[in-house]
Amino acid sequence: YLRPETKEVNGIPMTKVISDIWDQIWSFQAKPDDLVIATYPKAGTTWTQEIRNITYKQHPFIEWEMPPPLKSGLDLAKEMPSPRTLKTHLPVQLLPPSFWKENCKIIYMARNAKDVLVSYYHFSRMTKTMPEPGTWEEYIESFKTGKVLWGSWYDHVKGWWDQKDQHRILYLFYEDMKEDPKREIRKILKFLEKEVTEEVLDKIVYHTSFQVMKHNPMANYTTLPSSIMDHSISPFMRKGIPGDWKNHFTVAQSEAFDKDYREKMAGSTLTFRTEI
Numbered sequence: 001y002l003r004p005e006t007k008e009v010n011g012i013p014m015t016k017v018i019s020d021i022w023d024q025i026w027s028f029q030a031k032p033d034d035l036v037i038a039t040y041p042k043a044g045t046t047w048t049q050e051i052r053n054i055t056y057k058q059h060p061f062i063e064w065e066m067p068p069p070l071k072s073g074l075d076l077a078k079e080m081p082s083p084r085t086l087k088t089h090l091p092v093q094l095l096p097p098s099f100w101k102e103n104c105k106i107i108y109m110a111r112n113a114k115d116v117l118v119s120y121y122h123f124s125r126m127t128k129t130m131p132e133p134g135t136w137e138e139y140i141e142s143f144k145t146g147k148v149l150w151g152s153w154y155d156h157v158k159g160w161w162d163q164k165d166q167h168r169i170l171y172l173f174y175e176d177m178k179e180d181p182k183r184e185i186r187k188i189l190k191f192l193e194k195e196v197t198e199e200v201l202d203k204i205v206y207h208t209s210f211q212v213m214k215h216n217p218m219a220n221y222t223t224l225p226s227s228i229m230d231h232s233i234s235p236f237m238r239k240g241i242p243g244d245w246k247n248h249f250t251v252a253q254s255e256a257f258d259k260d261y262r263e264k265m266a267g268s269t270l271t272f273r274t275e276i
């Protein structure tokens, strides 16, 4: 499979296929009862989606184009019965405006930069619809400078953070989810105005745990052809923990990363934990 060309949309690197149909994505028609799961890639999109709806498996990415015979995100979204759950990695300024107009609920899941970088690096190695990540050293630079698909992590997490109080946005953290999934799932259910018994809540916690999802073919992406995702290179459900960055960054790389991080995140009230 040929790795995709990239092409910017308003300064954000996207695949060329997505760029080419950008007008259609931008004019996407939201419905008031749509729920959006918004994330920077590798922040826990699949996990959040599993919590949202254990039984309905096709939650399309609004901006995702897959090679035929797989359907585009836009087509899947149009076919999906309401209430829909739609995923997106778009930075906040590129969310199609009808989601704001319809005042849709949005769950934003954020994860610390270093673990995202590691996860994105391995994901880019195993997913053939992503550009080649290059070497580990090269990838650190691409990530820092936002030269990866969906752009800068720093701008993404800050952009959504700055909008969260103006809209119906529940802003959550991967590290909190790991620390106490039951507590965080309760927050999600409250936000969705869903009441469940303690027994059902325990079941959701169990079925959305890393170990169970890792072995669930409906959640671990192993049903995709290996020409798209090659799990022998790196599994999609890779480690599922905060702090794996320590096994990848050298001390020097980590220090340089932190210095640059402080500059990029200066002035923001948004903080992350890099381990729990």
Ligand code: A3P
Binding pocket: 039, 040, 041, 042, 043, 044, 045, 046, 047, 115, 118, 119, 120, 122, 208, 209, 210, 211, 213, 236, 237, 238, 239, 240, 241, 244
């Ligand atoms: P790792 O590569 O660090 O293991 P996304 O769904 O946004 O693409 O994110 C994928 C990342 O979330 C992967 O991280 C994956 O293992 C992790 N993940 C998926 N389900 C999880 C779960 N139930 N618990 C913890 N981590 C999970």
